[in-house]
Amino acid sequence: MEKTLNTKFTYTEKKDTRSGFGDGLLEAGRKNPEVVGLCADLIGSLKMGAFQKEFPDRFFQVGIAEANMMGLAAGMTIGGKIPFTGTFANFSTGRVYDQIRQSIAYSGKNVKICASHAGVTLGEDGATHQILEDIGMMKMLPHMTVINPCDYNQTKAATMAIAEHDGPVYLRFGRPSWPIFTDSNQKFEIGKAWKMIDGKDVTIFATGHLVWEAVVAEAILAEEGISAEVINIHTIKPLDEEAILESVAKTGCCVSAEEHQLNGGLGDSIAQTLVRNNPVPMEFVGVDDSFGESGTPMDLMKKYGLKAENIVEKVKKALARK
Amino acid sequence: MEKLSIDQLNKTCSQVRRDILRMVHAVNSGHPGGSLGCTEFFVALYFNQMEHNTNFDMNGKNEDLFFLSNGHISPVWYSVLARSGYFSVEELATFRKIDSRLQGHPTTEENLPGIRIASGSLGQGLSAGIGAAQAKKINGDNKTVFVLMGDGEQQEGQVWEAAMYAAHHKVDNLIATIDLNRQQIDGLTVDVMDLQDLRKKYEAFGWEVVETKNGNDIEEVVSVIEKAKSLLGNGKPVMNLLHTEMGYGVDFMVGTHKWHGVAPNDEQLENALGQLEETLGDY
Structure with a gap:
């Protein structure tokens, strides 16, 4: 139709928005040596593998411990790092709300919370993983910027843009293959x-x-x-x-x-x-x-x-x- | 900063204890018990052991950093920060009052010099300290990160996520300390939720563990921190188990959780101040 x-x-062409994140992170990392990556046992799902490979000293495998990941990221900003955390949207928000609230938002830390598999389009894994409340939780936090791009190109551009922005950001994207209908060189x-x-x-x-x-x-x-x-x-x-x-x-x-x-x-x-x-x-x-x-x-x-x-x-x- | 002698450190402890009591008394709220118990530790860090810059910079490059995870003992931290020159001692009078930078629990929101992250909701400080220690490594900065936690706080799961991570990633520029006063709000930790053998637990998690048997003896506190420093750089994070008495320095407050979050009244304050020499001048 x-x-x-x-x-x-x-x-x-169709592509997942999470790939836009992974490619954007790699470029942001090339541009700015302060960019670091953290991931809670979902490197493949978050498409963070290329960044990990190119910058092994600036990438941290956290294991299945999202609360610790948020605290680590907040700590790394002290010393000038720009940490990008990666896990599913559910585990990026609801699971760690208090850690984000106190250690990141209230503390005004320059952490980029990057959340894949948001919404129902996560698909077959079902409701335990399909968070539909994350935008609300994040937008309620003072100091937090909330971004939800529409396709691969926009997600890539957004990922590079938030590296330049000083302050906590929630970046939301998804799993399914999706039409790429915006410009690859967009600002x-x-x-x-x-x-x-x-x-x-x-x-x-x-x-x-x-x-x-x-x-x-x-x-x-x-x-x-x-x-x-x-x-x-x-x-x-x-x-x-x-x-x-x-x-x-x-x-x-x-x-x-x-x-x-x-x-x-x-x-x-x-x-x-x-x-x-x-x-x-x-x-x-x-x-x-x-x-x-x-x-x-x-x-x-x-x-x-x-x-x-x-x-x-x-x-x-x-x-x-x- | 010039290192204070043991005698000067003891004199500073007495003044810090007076500050703590007067601060919580003035607003009839706050947490004197744990603050009094940790006074020697804070004084040893800020006046003898840490290389730090009182001209505060958030990134703290090329200086030792301190993170307080059990943020409710803010009175002792504020007193020590003021007495070491981060801000004026007069500002201690604003503690917990409207429009103050000295919030009930420490925050960065009001830009109080010396504070690098908010704490109060327990279990989060160790993670932040580890992150800061790793940032130092990336930056080629060989200074040390110190973190203080409470013992009741060990009941929070995030602490153990962080403990596992620090050993796995060989964060060996970090000295964490647990204030082992054996008390928490609802009573003794052994009754509320037994912590069991924290030495064995941290050793099993891959940490070097040192122990301060009397955390209210300034000489021992200093010497154990020095020992902890000597263990850095060997691929393991270091844990200092600091045994303290809650409420130390005031006879009717010592060794009970009753004064965890209760301020003394006028009469009690007078009694307590009578036990503590005014060595550096009250604010």
Whole structure:
């Protein structure tokens, strides 16, 4: 279906976003000798092997001990290192929340918490590993920057950008092979939303894997004569409120789309901005207060209502409320 | 910094104990027991054993670093930091008050010189110290990292993750210390959750272990830290088991967990200060 649609962005190749992280880390390491890597027994899954091979003295295998990894990373910043920690999103956040809160966020440490296998698209491993609460947990922490890029190229660019940023960052990415539809030479600006498609009837604010679904949704809506604006919110915190308000001032309604719980996610942050400044009709695409389960990434996206079709449906609902 | 003599160290301990008692009394909160018990250790580190720069720099390159994991004994740390020149002793009067840099538990948020990471939620300091020690190795910096933990804190799982890691990665520029006062909030550690033989445990984890039998005897505290230093650089992290008496220096506070997190009243303060000579001038 996607192939026959006239999407404004297209792809010829698919790749996992975690590979974007691994390649970005290698480049960041080449650029800056202070960059160090830590991993909790998931070097292959996190694609950190190339960095480990090239910089063995700047890479630390921590074993299955994520709490210690967060503390080590915080300590390494004292002495000027820029540590990148790698494990699954679940073990990067919920498992070590207090360590991140006290030793990293409250202590203002320059640690990059890099989290793979976020959301339901982790697939068959099931709900124990499919965290859908991580954005909420991380965005609640003062000092924390929260980034969820959309494809391989953007993840690579984001990884290199956070190495240059002073302060704690949560970088969220995923496991499945995903369309590469953004530019390989893009400049990643933390906190700056990217308007990918101009529209006038409705705005779709999307983050992570769902940016591609938003691009597809725009094409479906265009065929029905609905003009949707698509904005890529790769940085959930700090949120680009100016871009959000400027867009809804034009379109008058919006939909948020994320692979995350509705409670505490991107949609919540946007809604707060709108309620304070310009309350327009808004609908939400995300997981509605439920854990995930085993299945293929695509089956799970469908079952949990995260596909382009779900965005289209919510757009129509928002338009009807205008 | 100039090394103080044993006599000067003892005099400093007396003043630090007065500071601790007056600080917690002023706000009727804080943790005097563990602070009093660890006074000799802090004084030995900051006035005799550590090569450190009171002109504070967060990265602390080419100087010894200290991390306090059991952050609730902040009064003794604040007193020692002030008395060694990191900030003015007058600032001790702001402890635990609104808008103070001397928070109940140590933090970096208010940029208090001498503090490099927040602590209070237990079990996290050893990991941070190990990270800082590894950063020193990468930087070619041959100075030492010191970490102090409580004994009750050994019940936290993260401590053992860190202990395993430090031995595996041969972090041999690190001296960790456990304040073995055998007390925790709910009573004796042996009753609450027995720590069993910490020497054997750390040795089994691959550490060199030294023991300070009387952690309230400044001469012994100094000599064991020197012994611990002599064991550095041999591929193993070093653990110093520091036996102390909680509340040491004040007869009615010594050896009981009752004063873990309770401040003395006016009468008790007067009694306690009567037992401790004012050697360097109260703040």
